[in-house]
Amino acid sequence: MWSSVIAVAGTLLGGALTGLLQMRRERAARDERRAEALRVALGELVAALGDHRRALWHREDLVLNGAGPEAVDAARAQTRATRSAVTSSLVAVCVLEPALTGPARRAALAAFALRDAPDRTALAARREAAITATDDLVAAAGRVMAP
Template sequence: MGERHRSDRNVGGRPDDRVAPGSCQPYGPPGRPGGRTWEAQVANSSALADHRQAIWRCEDLRLNAAPTEEIAEARAAARITRSAITGPMTTLSLLAPELTEPARAAAKATYLLRDAPDRATLDTLLQAARDANGRLVAAARTYLT
């Protein structure tokens, strides 16, 4: 393997902590697994975004009376995206217990998109889910700085 750049060195003493680019400081405050927490947060937010989109598609198809097989395919995809949330959320909760509640709230807001009675409600719920994820990101930012 080639020579490692100075900013790639493990400064925090934990093998998975990464050093912030251009510095010798790990992501996040000293004593916290910042690099791993940052990665878990990114994976969690990404999984939530994928699931929000998948549920929105299911509900959009249902509300527009799409063919049953098209709705079934969309629901199968949504089940896959929902299960993809579990790993990152669990990792995030283990690494940063302070982020457990905002992460759960963001997931719950996403799950509430299901069975929206009409398009206006679906759009309102979608925005609420995005806002909940924004609050999670803000909490993670506070935790990591």
């Protein structure tokens, strides 16, 4: 009789242990997929921020140099496309890691702030501020994602 009780208890404990180990493996795999999605979204956001800074710099430089409306309109179309890329990547980062919402938004807003610079000095200062904000985002992401 005791041998039957021990056999049943062993079977139940073995099943419970197997289930527990499977749950842990699934959780670890889910966490890894989420971390990978965040790495991709961060990479896309940082690249989009750089593209948007460059496009805005070019557009504002054209405006400050008194370029014709056709050149400015073409540059404006480019900045709209790059801003869209920033926005979509920003949403992905904020959804995947809410702790990065603040630094990510600050980086995006700093890049957007290159618009309507009154002169080259202000444009350069805004560009540096945008680069610094992006660097701060990368540093914050490193802290959040550190093991």
